[in-house]
Amino acid sequence: SQQGEEDPQALSIQEGENATMNCSYKTSINNLQWYRQNSGRGLVHLILIRSNEREKHSGRLRVTLDTSKKSSSLLITASRAADTASYFCATDAAGGGADGLTFGKGTHLIIQP
Amino acid sequence: GAVVSQHPSRVICKSGTSVKIECRSLDFQATTMFWYRQFPKQSLMLMATSNEGSKATYEQGVEKDKFLINHASLTLSTLTVTSAHPEDSSFYICSASPPGWGSLAKNIQYFGAGTRLSVL
Numbered sequence: 001s002q003q004g005e006e007d008p009q010a011l012s013i014q015e016g017e018n019a020t021m022n023c024s025y026k027t028s029i030n031n032l033q034w035y036r037q038n039s040g041r042g043l044v045h046l047i048l049i050r051s052n053e054r055e056k057h058s059g060r061l062r063v064t065l066d067t068s069k070k071s072s073s074l075l076i077t078a079s080r081a082a083d084t085a086s087y088f089c090a091t092d093a094a095g096g097g098a099d100g101l102t103f104g105k106g107t108h109l110i111i112q113p
Numbered sequence: 114g115a116v117v118s119q120h121p122s123r124v125i126c127k128s129g130t131s132v133k134i135e136c137r138s139l140d141f142q143a144t145t146m147f148w149y150r151q152f153p154k155q156s157l158m159l160m161a162t163s164n165e166g167s168k169a170t171y172e173q174g175v176e177k178d179k180f181l182i183n184h185a186s187l188t189l190s191t192l193t194v195t196s197a198h199p200e201d202s203s204f205y206i207c208s209a210s211p212p213g214w215g216s217l218a219k220n221i222q223y224f225g226a227g228t229r230l231s232v233l
Binding site: 033035040041042043044045048088099100101102103104105106108 | 117119147149154155156157158159162172204206208221222223224225226227229
């Protein structure tokens, strides 16, 4: 099965700075999603980008997708202390069907006030 | 947005006992739900796909007799960890996708808050 890999594994920045996280995957996908997880909690869906899209924006979030490199990036602009969380990319394999997602290892983001 | 409720949020049990975790879709019907497991500081790993009215589909390496899944209605799936042992201690999370999302936006999943299982 494919496995997403995020880097960096941990990122600590000052409030107001931009945070960039990257994700790579191994096989063809239908779409790629980014989720956020606060410590010990469930996941919250942030944004989905389809395989035929290259960039997508949602508020302070910007996601890019490069299917030739099998990679994606999540940019959070003007970070806030409340953005502190773990961020995971997740992919579903191309081919259709109701499949579970394959998650990357996650990036733990710490925003210092 | 869609809401998925998971209960209990935390359970502590003795080794050898069985633990049932419930996953409910509160405002939509879910023919398919998913169960994930997450070890500390690691990513989520898909354990099984729960299908309403039929047998669950387990991922490779997941013991179906150990992790019993029942999806008896369109809004409820349960995961029972049978004869739990300390190595089963983990964070278990369920998810579901509302119907009608279509092929282009399918697989946006809504997650329960998770259940932290501690087996003594």
